[in-house]
Amino acid sequence: MSPDPALSWSASLGAFGGGVRPVVALGEPEGYDEHGRARPLGGRLRTRTAVAVACVVLGAGLIGGAVTGSWLTGDEGSPGAPGGFAAASTLWHSVPVDQLFPPTVQGTGAGPGGADRTWTRVAVAPDSGCAGAFDPLLRKALAPVGCARLLRATYTDATQSYVTTVGLLFTKADAPAMSALAARFKTEGLDRRTDLMPRPYAAKGTVAAAFGDRQRASWTIHVLTEAPVIVYAVSGWADGRTVDTPQPAADALRAGATTAAAQAGLGNEAQGLADRIERGLRRNNAGTATEKPS
Structure with missing residues (x-):
């Protein structure tokens, strides 16, 4: 039986609290360039975040592939791993x-x-x-x-x-x-x-x-x-x-x-x-x- 979408982490908090989750907007943080002038850091943070997410996804893929691949190639697998x-x-x-x-x-x-x-x-x-x-x-x-x-x-x-x-x-x-x-x-x-x-x-x-x-x-x-x-x-x-x-x-x-x-x-x-x-x-x-x- 499929899980109830209302119980997933992505569901609205209204399902539990009776209202709609408030949306909070935050201004872009500021930093300083080499001349001491203020500038927004949002672009840099977004870039770093995207890179971090990509690394996590790539790492998960490699780990998942290794679990399945270990049995197919003859390498020792983790005793508790699925299919192990x-x-x-x-x-x-x-x-x-x-x-x-x-x-x-x-x-x-x-x-x-x-x-x-x-x-x-x-x-x-x-x-x-x-x-x-x-x-x-x-x-x-x-x-x-x-x-x-x-x-x-x-x-x-x-x-x-x-x-x-x-x-x-x-x-x-x-x-x-x-x-x-x-x-x-x-x-x-x-x-x-x-x-x-x-x-x-x-x-x-x-x-x-x-x-x-x-x-x-x-x-x-x-x-x-x-x-x-x-x-x-x-x-x-x-x-x-x-x-x-x-x-x-x-x-x-x-x-x-x-x-x-x-x-x-x-x-x-x-x-x-x-x-x-x-x-x-x-x-x-x-x-x-x-x-x-x-």
């Missing part, structure tokens, strides 16, 4: 699945050598808790932030040669706890340990039906600090072949990497899809700050 940390925790049930996990995801320049990629969604897991979704050691590593909800979807590439599961783990943690976990993953290299790989989601009757734990070839895990969310992806071959030496996506993407996962571009599959799902999450969260109430 608190709002992100509700996205799992307030945003349609087709926005979080689009049926088709375009990966311009995401493949090996900057080749384009197109991923098609083949399955979406029912939203759930985290029981059974992670290997025991990874579950232990993630325990400090808790598990509020887990969303997962599995995609295949245009040739149906590869399959990739991408997940959004919505935690129960506050901003300091997420920052602490992100720091631990970075300093201890937890995102590169093969005993901390996330598990894939294999859906019967799809090209990903044989995508199990032994088929994991490459993966990435990103602990966000500006939202209570962990984004991850794990990729493998669609033909069900097992992998003896899985490799983290960050290593598989390095120039000169010679592992099977790197040569096949499975690091690109995991990293590229995770990046684009994360960008979509940021856009959806930024949108919560601009939605108008119905």
Whole structure:
């Protein structure tokens, strides 16, 4: 419901006092020039006032742009800002699945050598808790932030040669706890340990039906600090072949990497899809700050 215009700051005082607000006219103040002669200062004051107002407006615009831009560019945002940390925790049930996990995801320049990629969604897991979704050691590593909800979807590439599961783990943690976990993953290299790989989601009757734990070839895990969310992806071959030496996506993407996962571009599959799902999450969260109430 729109606010009553009579209750706004610009309304006449008559609405409260029963009369019309008196108008008081003030003469222009006088100053002195370099010769000691009196002259009005109204023009200078008006100019200074206009400049001050412009600065305030420009500053407000920059601040507002920064709040929204922080989520879109990956910079840390203010936990209490609209569309920031608190709002992100509700996205799992307030945003349609087709926005979080689009049926088709375009990966311009995401493949090996900057080749384009197109991923098609083949399955979406029912939203759930985290029981059974992670290997025991990874579950232990993630325990400090808790598990509020887990969303997962599995995609295949245009040739149906590869399959990739991408997940959004919505935690129960506050901003300091997420920052602490992100720091631990970075300093201890937890995102590169093969005993901390996330598990894939294999859906019967799809090209990903044989995508199990032994088929994991490459993966990435990103602990966000500006939202209570962990984004991850794990990729493998669609033909069900097992992998003896899985490799983290960050290593598989390095120039000169010679592992099977790197040569096949499975690091690109995991990293590229995770990046684009994360960008979509940021856009959806930024949108919560601009939605108008119905």
